[in-house]
Amino acid sequence: MRRASVLPMNIRGWLWASLFLWVACFLLAPQARAESAAELRRQAQGALDRLYQQEPKTRVLGNKAVGVLVFPRILKGGLLVGAETGDGALIRGGKVQAYYNISAVSFGLQAGAQEFSYALFFMNEPAMRYLDQSDGWSLGAGPSLVVVDDSYAASITTTTLSQDVYAVPFGGQGLMAGMGLEGSKITRTQPD
Numbered sequence: 652m653r654r655a656s657v658l659p660m661n662i663r664g665w666l667w668a669s670l671f672l673w674v675a676c677f678l679l680a681p682q683a684r685a686e687s688a689a690e691l692r693r694q695a696q697g698a699l700d701r702l703y704q705q706e707p708k709t710r711v712l713g714n715k716a717v718g719v720l721v722f723p724r725i726l727k728g729g730l731l732v733g734a735e736t737g738d739g740a741l742i743r744g745g746k747v748q749a750y751y752n753i754s755a756v757s758f759g760l761q762a763g764a765q766e767f768s769y770a771l772f773f774m775n776e777p778a779m780r781y782l783d784q785s786d787g788w789s790l791g792a793g794p795s796l797v798v799v800d801d802s803y804a805a806s807i808t809t810t811t812l813s814q815d816v817y818a819v820p821f822g823g824q825g826l827m828a829g830m831g832l833e834g835s836k837i838t839r840t841q842p843d
Contacts, residue, residue, distance in 0.1 A: 696721075718742065721742060722751075722768060753836070
């Protein structure tokens with residue numbers, strides 16, 4: 652006797668495809684990781700320099716920030732179920748002070764794969780302390796966070812900076828519907 656499935660066949664196919672892509676993202680995730688602290692330091696500084704060239708107004712953020720957490724390469728992919736991961740470096744006073752990982756798993760209407768970079772500009776010491784003292788910072792919780800897009804970046808001046816943390820995505824390649832930071836978790840790491 653055959654059992655009837657609760658889900659129509661085409662939805663089960665989508666769920667299997669999503670599971671496959673989710674597993675593939677985690678198998679590919681080691682490629683997003685830098686080989687060493689020196690390599691990650693070089694990649695993070697290079698990514699920040701590229702951001703300043705692409706969006707000159709972000710240099711205002713950098714000059715006012717007490718620290719910049721740069722993720723030079725984040726991989727994100729999914730189909731209904733998505734995942735992202737990447738390693739970054741915290742730059743304070745022009746020097747790398749610590750290393751972090753960003754990761755997330757998401758569910759919902761999403762499809763595609765993408766590689767991109769993020770820079771998080773910490774504008775005050777309380778926001779910096781929150782990053783240092785929390786056992787993994789979930790974006791969207793804790794200090795106030797503003798995602799800076801091209802139109803917002805054009806209006807940045809030293810007098811308009813009033814938030815704790817500014818997040819700037821840049822250098823995106825690929826196609827992914829549904830890119831966002833909310834729910835991403837940042838944890839401190841120690842590369843080789």
